[in-house]
Amino acid sequence: MSLPSPSVLPLSSTNPTNPPLLSLTGIVKSFPGVRALRGVDLRLDAGEVLAVLGENGAGKSTLMKIIGGAHSADAGTLAIEGQEQRFQSPQESRAAGVAVIYQEFNLVPALTAVENIFLGQEVTTGGFVARRREREQVAALFRRMGVEVDLDEPCRRLSTAQQQLVEIAKALIHKARILVMDEPTAALTSHEVEKLFALMRELRRQGMGILYISHRLEEVFTIADRVTILRDGGNVSDCPIHAITRDQMIERMVGRPLDQEFPSRSAKRGGPRLEVSGLRRGKAVQGVSFQVHRGEILALTGLVGAGRTETVRLVFGADPRDAGEIRLDGQVLDIRSPRDAIEAGMGLLTEDRKLQGLVLRHPVRENFSLPNLRRWCRRGFVQRRRERSELDRYIAALRIRLSDPEERVGNLSGGNQQKVVLAKWLARDCEVLIFDEPTRGIDVGAKYEIYLLMNELVAAGKSILMISSELPEVLGMADRILVLHEGRITGEITDVAHATQQQILQLAHA
Amino acid sequence: MPEPMKPARWLADYGMILVLVLLCAFFSAVTYSEQSPTGEAAARQVVEAVLKAVPKGARVLVVASDQPGDAVFAARVERDLTAAGARVLATVTGEPRNAREALQKIQSAGGSMDAIAATRVAGGWRLITDLASDFSSLGSPRVITPASYRWPNFLKSENLLNIANQIAVIAIVAIGMTLVIITGGIDLSVGSLIALSAVLAAGFIRDQAGGMSASTGGMVLGCLLAIVVCGAVGGFSGLMITRFAIPPFIVTLAMMLVGSGLAYILAQGQSIYQIPDSFVWLGRGADLFGLPNAVVLLLVLYALAQVLMSRMKLGRYLYAVGGNAEAARLSGVPVRRVLLFAYVASGLLAGLGGVIMASQLKSGSPTYGNMYELYVIAAVVVGGTSLSGGEGRMLGTLTGAFTIAVIQNGMNLTNVESYTQKVVLGLVILGAVLLDKLRQAR
Ligand SMILES: Nc1ncnc2c1ncn2[C@@H]1O[C@H](COP(=O)(O)OP(=O)(O)OP(=O)(O)O)[C@@H](O)[C@H]1O
Ligand SMILES: [Mg+2]
Numbered sequence: 016m017s018l019p020s021p022s023v024l025p026l027s028s029t030n031p032t033n034p035p036l037l038s039l040t041g042i043v044k045s046f047p048g049v050r051a052l053r054g055v056d057l058r059l060d061a062g063e064v065l066a067v068l069g070e071n072g073a074g075k076s077t078l079m080k081i082i083g084g085a086h087s088a089d090a091g092t093l094a095i096e097g098q099e100q101r102f103q104s105p106q107e108s109r110a111a112g113v114a115v116i117y118q119e120f121n122l123v124p125a126l127t128a129v130e131n132i133f134l135g136q137e138v139t140t141g142g143f144v145a146r147r148r149e150r151e152q153v154a155a156l157f158r159r160m161g162v163e164v165d166l167d168e169p170c171r172r173l174s175t176a177q178q179q180l181v182e183i184a185k186a187l188i189h190k191a192r193i194l195v196m197d198e199p200t201a202a203l204t205s206h207e208v209e210k211l212f213a214l215m216r217e218l219r220r221q222g223m224g225i226l227y228i229s230h231r232l233e234e235v236f237t238i239a240d241r242v243t244i245l246r247d248g249g250n251v252s253d254c255p256i257h258a259i260t261r262d263q264m265i266e267r268m269v270g271r272p273l274d275q276e277f278p279s280r281s282a283k284r285g286g287p288r289l290e291v292s293g294l295r296r297g298k299a300v301q302g303v304s305f306q307v308h309r310g311e312i313l314a315l316t317g318l319v320g321a322g323r324t325e326t327v328r329l330v331f332g333a334d335p336r337d338a339g340e341i342r343l344d345g346q347v348l349d350i351r352s353p354r355d356a357i358e359a360g361m362g363l364l365t366e367d368r369k370l371q372g373l374v375l376r377h378p379v380r381e382n383f384s385l386p387n388l389r390r391w392c393r394r395g396f397v398q399r400r401r402e403r404s405e406l407d408r409y410i411a412a413l414r415i416r417l418s419d420p421e422e423r424v425g426n427l428s429g430g431n432q433q434k435v436v437l438a439k440w441l442a443r444d445c446e447v448l449i450f451d452e453p454t455r456g457i458d459v460g461a462k463y464e465i466y467l468l469m470n471e472l473v474a475a476g477k478s479i480l481m482i483s484s485e486l487p488e489v490l491g492m493a494d495r496i497l498v499l500h501e502g503r504i505t506g507e508i509t510d511v512a513h514a515t516q517q518q519i520l521q522l523a524h525a
Numbered sequence: 526m527p528e529p530m531k532p533a534r535w536l537a538d539y540g541m542i543l544v545l546v547l548l549c550a551f552f553s554a555v556t557y558s559e560q561s562p563t564g565e566a567a568a569r570q571v572v573e574a575v576l577k578a579v580p581k582g583a584r585v586l587v588v589a590s591d592q593p594g595d596a597v598f599a600a601r602v603e604r605d606l607t608a609a610g611a612r613v614l615a616t617v618t619g620e621p622r623n624a625r626e627a628l629q630k631i632q633s634a635g636g637s638m639d640a641i642a643a644t645r646v647a648g649g650w651r652l653i654t655d656l657a658s659d660f661s662s663l664g665s666p667r668v669i670t671p672a673s674y675r676w677p678n679f680l681k682s683e684n685l686l687n688i689a690n691q692i693a694v695i696a697i698v699a700i701g702m703t704l705v706i707i708t709g710g711i712d713l714s715v716g717s718l719i720a721l722s723a724v725l726a727a728g729f730i731r732d733q734a735g736g737m738s739a740s741t742g743g744m745v746l747g748c749l750l751a752i753v754v755c756g757a758v759g760g761f762s763g764l765m766i767t768r769f770a771i772p773p774f775i776v777t778l779a780m781m782l783v784g785s786g787l788a789y790i791l792a793q794g795q796s797i798y799q800i801p802d803s804f805v806w807l808g809r810g811a812d813l814f815g816l817p818n819a820v821v822l823l824l825v826l827y828a829l830a831q832v833l834m835s836r837m838k839l840g841r842y843l844y845a846v847g848g849n850a851e852a853a854r855l856s857g858v859p860v861r862r863v864l865l866f867a868y869v870a871s872g873l874l875a876g877l878g879g880v881i882m883a884s885q886l887k888s889g890s891p892t893y894g895n896m897y898e899l900y901v902i903a904a905v906v907v908g909g910t911s912l913s914g915g916e917g918r919m920l921g922t923l924t925g926a927f928t929i930a931v932i933q934n935g936m937n938l939t940n941v942e943s944y945t946q947k948v949v950l951g952l953v954i955l956g957a958v959l960l961d962k963l964r965q966a967r
Contacts, residue, residue, distance in 0.1 A: 376848055
């Protein structure tokens with residue numbers, strides 16, 4: 016069912032006599048009810064960054080898991096430097112020189128960054144863990160990555176972005192020839208992304224082959240040498256980066272052209288709706304005040320650790336605040352728990368879907384209903400027909416790809432999981448919606464649908480408070496932008512139409 | 526919206542039932558053996574045969590041994606034969622010696638005899654089979670015994686009811702345990718609460734409600750009191766777990782010691798048996814179609830629990846809290862209240878279990894419920910509920926409880942030693958969970 020497309024170029028190699036660093040041919044992989052990969056080919060040469068693109072559920076992560084030994088293919092071959100490999104476990108793949116950063120985090124929450132990074136491959140002397148040596152190596156690596164992560168905190172206390180950095184460090188700490196990166200930047204801001212790219216360029220110079228997955232296309236143009244595009248578990252395109260335009264890329268991924276990335280909107284801004292003043296908690300949030308108006312999308316941006324997520328968690332009652340007043344429509348709210356906030360008409364889409372957004376082992380339907388049960392319930396009994404029809408509506412609206420609403424949500428692809436989290440809050444019909452990285456891991460086509468829904472909401476007089484690390488998204492969607500730095504608001508941009516990424520970055524660095 | 530069930534899911538939900546059915550089939554096959562009807566059924570059969578052989582004015586001797594049901598048999602045969610116009614010369618229940626005395630009496634009185642109506646055992650006595658050698662003057666009366674048939678001991682209705690009665694307490698307590706385990710917790714205190722409840726109920730009836738002459742109202746009050754106290758203990762555990770974030774294992778381990786100790790103190794280490802006979806209504810009575818009252822209660826409670834877990838908001842919340850408490854909290858689920866509910870329910874049901882046990886045994890003792898927490902947890906786990914929370918089915922637990930009871934009962938019937946039984950039971954629990962894991966891994 017692949018389109019007869021002239022864009023499928025023969026796989027070209029810089030040096031045809033040498034076998035490629037990594038080559039996959041005819042990879043097939045099925046899960047109960049889905050054919051995730053139907054004969055995929057891929058080649059990666061030493062010293063190149065190959066971007067793997069495709070819609071949510073196209074099969075990218077599945078392919079990466081096969082390379083990393085986490086899944087085994089039903090059919091097809093995998094060769095490293097011409098030698099056929101059959102990985103039975105991640106260990107075997109690692110031994111063959113493959114390092115993988117998976118899309119979903121695999122950190123032990125109670126262990127520190129250092130312990131997680133060396134988990135299973137501890138540096139030892141005489142049976143004892145050489146903690147000092149490990150620590151020094153990690154500290155050096157983080158310095159090279161140009162980021163700061165507390166090495167002694169258990170990982171569960173780190174922010175999502177910091178956890179992502181730990182995941183990256185885990186893959187980089189050991190020498191590898193092939194580096195697989197499945198959406199490594201989804202939780203990072205442009206600052207960290209730049210540092211990461213610098214490091215990737217250095218690794219490429221040293222002859223490493225890098226597979227890079229991202230839904231942020233501008234990043235792909237910055238870092239990739241070549242792109243491979245998958246659709247519905249098959250190849251649709253493979254070409255050098257300079258031979259393809261952004262629009263062609265989107266068209267091949269989605270299967271149809273997308274003339275606009277951000278839908279236009281004509282919502283009228285009303286009076287203030289959510290008013291927050293003097294919000295504080297410890298060092299993370301040090302006196303934040305702002306207002307969100309009726310019919311407005313307000314964006315909060317800043318660097319990782321600037322206190323954006325912490326601020327909205329305080330507003331939502333997810334963490335207790337030291338001080339601060341929250342008013343909705345002029346009324347002071349006594350919010351002590353998320354339940355209070357939800358009752359008052361707020362909703363929070365958390366940045367971390369795995370730990371905070373979803374019950375991974377439960378069906379899509381139950382996850383979708385969780386915040387909505389109170390309304391879909393009569394005398395304690397769930398109205399299942401209503402539940403199902405609402406769910407069907409959102410599956411269609413957000414194009415959630417699943418084989419069955421009773422499927423465990425953990426089996427969906429990353430982007431489709433994110434859509435389920437979005438759906439559960441969109442269905443809640445909140446007056447004020449707080450979106451923390453709402454389009455994290457979502458493909459361009461689906462992003463557009465989500466932006467449309469956001470526009471519909473504000474047009475209906477609702478208010479949206481959005482955190483996003485993706486500056487084009489902030490500039491494309493927000494009516495007003497607040498920039499945070501070290502727990503304080505350091506700037507406001509009201510004329511978004513004429514703002515630039517540079518301007519935001521300057522404010523963010525304060 | 527009716528949906529066709531996929532076979533895989535059907536097996537996942539009901540696979541345990543299949544195992545249970547197979548177990549029943551196995552034990553039926555092993556215990557398939559010769560059965561003789563006893564009691565009323567045997568009597569009816571024999572009377573019919575006697576009347577057919579000697580239609581009018583038969584002179585009959587009725588002989589039965591002293592096994593359970595034999596007295597009923599003898600009385601019924603005598604009554605029915607007399608009513609049909611036959612003449613019962615004598616009715617003997619006991620040993621061959623008694624029968625010989627009766628025969629001698631009949632012989633000395635003179636006169637013939639047409640038939641001997643006997644149970645299968647009595648019909649096999651040498652005295653009866655060789656009647657002609659000792660009592661030739663009586664003629665040659667026919668010996669009529671009930672016909673035997675083949676049927677598994679396991680499937681006899683007494684045995685099935687026996688299983689149900691044995692399992693009632695464990696199965697009822699397991700409802701609460703399932704709730705708790707689905708939230709990701711554990712309740713080790715249920716065994717002690719069974720004892721505490723039994724002692725409280727029995728003690729109240731003895732000391733406050735008039736002992737042997739207690740009224741129904743007094744007994745009901747005692748039982749309610751015991752159940753409520755156990756619910757309060759569960760609530761206390763729940764508060765410790767939700768307010769102070771102490772792990773459930775530790776809190777309920779502590780409450781297990783406290784509960785057991787309290788039971789001993791209250792009972793002063795003794796059994797309390799000064800209770801009216803009518804107290805056994807709940808544990809031994811059978812008012813509905815011959816079903817024991819405890820079993821009826823069990824079925825009603827499971828039906829309610831199943832509805833709660835599958836149809837109600839609270840049920841969804843219980844699963845969500847166990848599946849990912851943080852995600853549930855951020856979705857507006859009142860996590861603490863949901864947890865509290867689970868522990869209170871577990872306490873209440875353990876209290877009810879204690880009352881049923883006291884009623885079954887017509888006494889209350891601090892030794893009741895010893896190790897029951899482990900059997901209850903085993904029932905829940907064998908039923909497919911995951912100890913890591915978020916998953917599990919009420920009907921699974923019921924199946925699990927029955928599976929354990931059937932295995933125990935089957936081994937009793939096949940004379941497996943009790944030590945061996947423990948080994949087998951342990952392996953079965955492990956096997957059941959292993960099976961579940963393999964199924965999930967597919
Ligand atoms: N463990 C699993 N069990 C069942 N189905 C799965 C499993 N893993 C993936 N799938 C299915 O395979 C398909 C491809 O998923 P995959 O995660 O590879 O997509 P992806 O291209 O990485 O998408 P995204 O951009 O959203 O991360 C999806 O339809 C998904 O539902
Ligand atoms: Mg993916």
